[in-house]
Amino acid sequence: MRIDIISCQPDLLTSFFTHSILKRAQEKGIAEVHLHDLRKFAINKHGQIDDYAFGGGAGMVMMIEPIDKCLSGLKAERNYDAVIYMTPDGEQLKQPLVNRLSLLENVIILCGHYKGVDERVREKFITHEISIGDYVLSGGELGAAVLADALIRIIPGVLNDESSALTDSFQDGLLAPPVYTRPAEYEGMQVPDILLSGNQPKIEEWRFEQALARTKARRPDLLTD
Numbered sequence: 001m002r003i004d005i006i007s008c009q010p011d012l013l014t015s016f017f018t019h020s021i022l023k024r025a026q027e028k029g030i031a032e033v034h035l036h037d038l039r040k041f042a043i044n045k046h047g048q049i050d051d052y053a054f055g056g057g058a059g060m061v062m063m064i065e066p067i068d069k070c071l072s073g074l075k076a077e078r079n080y081d082a083v084i085y086m087t088p089d090g091e092q093l094k095q096p097l098v099n100r101l102s103l104l105e106n107v108i109i110l111c112g113h114y115k116g117v118d119e120r121v122r123e124k125f126i127t128h129e130i131s132i133g134d135y136v137l138s139g140g141e142l143g144a145a146v147l148a149d150a151l152i153r154i155i156p157g158v159l160n161d162e163s164s165a166l167t168d169s170f171q172d173g174l175l176a177p178p179v180y181t182r183p184a185e186y187e188g189m190q191v192p193d194i195l196l197s198g199n200q201p202k203i204e205e206w207r208f209e210q211a212l213a214r215t216k217a218r219r220p221d222l223l224t225d
C-alpha cells in the first residue's frame, strides 16, 4: 500500500513514520508513506495557502488552488483508489472501515488546518471523509497518523505474527481479553491458572469468555451493532 499525505506541516509526521512497525513495514516494501508539503504549491512567493472566509467570521480557510495543484501532480503519476480528507464531520473511523481501506493500493490523505478546506475541495476531489472522534484537533496530521498506522499494521506481512492483529479488539466485534506475561505471580497477584495450564482449547474458551464479559461491561453497544 502507498499512502501520500498532504499537509502544510509535514514535519509533524516525519518521526512518526520512522519508528517501529511503520518503519519495518516500509523497509520490507509492504507500505510506502510519502509526505507532501502543501506550501510548495502556494499561490505566491509568501507561501500563501489560506485566505479569509467569504461571509466573514473568525478563522482562515485553506484555498483550493494549492490543493488542486498538489493532487493533480500526484494523480498524474498513478491512479488513487481513495482521496481521504480528515475532518471532524466525517465518518467516524472504526475497525471495519480500516479493514476495508487497508485493501486499497494507493491512498491520499489530506490534512486540514485552520477552519478546514474550501468546500469545493471536498466536492471536487474527496472520496472519503474521516473523523477520528468527536472532538476538534488543530490539524489533520494526528488523524492522518492514526489512520495510516491502523491501515498499515493489518496489511499481511507487517506484523511478525499475523494472527496478532486478528485477536485485537474490534476485529471479531469484541474487545480483546486480558493478557499477562512473566512473572506468574507479582506482589500476590496471580496470573489465572488456566493460562499456565498448557490446555490450548480451554485457554481459547477462557479468552472468548473474558472478551465477551469485557465487551458486555465496557462496550455493550458492540454486541448490538
Ligand SMILES: C[S@@+](CC[C@H](N)C(=O)[O-])C[C@H]1O[C@@H](n2cnc3c(N)ncnc32)[C@H](O)[C@@H]1O
Binding pocket: 085, 086, 087, 088, 089, 110, 111, 112, 113, 114, 115, 116, 117, 130, 131, 132, 133, 134, 135, 136, 137, 138, 139, 140, 141, 143
Ligand atoms: C480546527 S479543525 C477545523 C474544524 C472545522 N472548522 C469544524 O468545526 O468541523 C482543522 C483541521 O483539523 C483536522 N481535524 C480536526 N479534528 C479532527 C477530527 N476529529 N478528526 C479528523 N480530523 C480532524 C481536520 O483536517 C480539520 O480540517
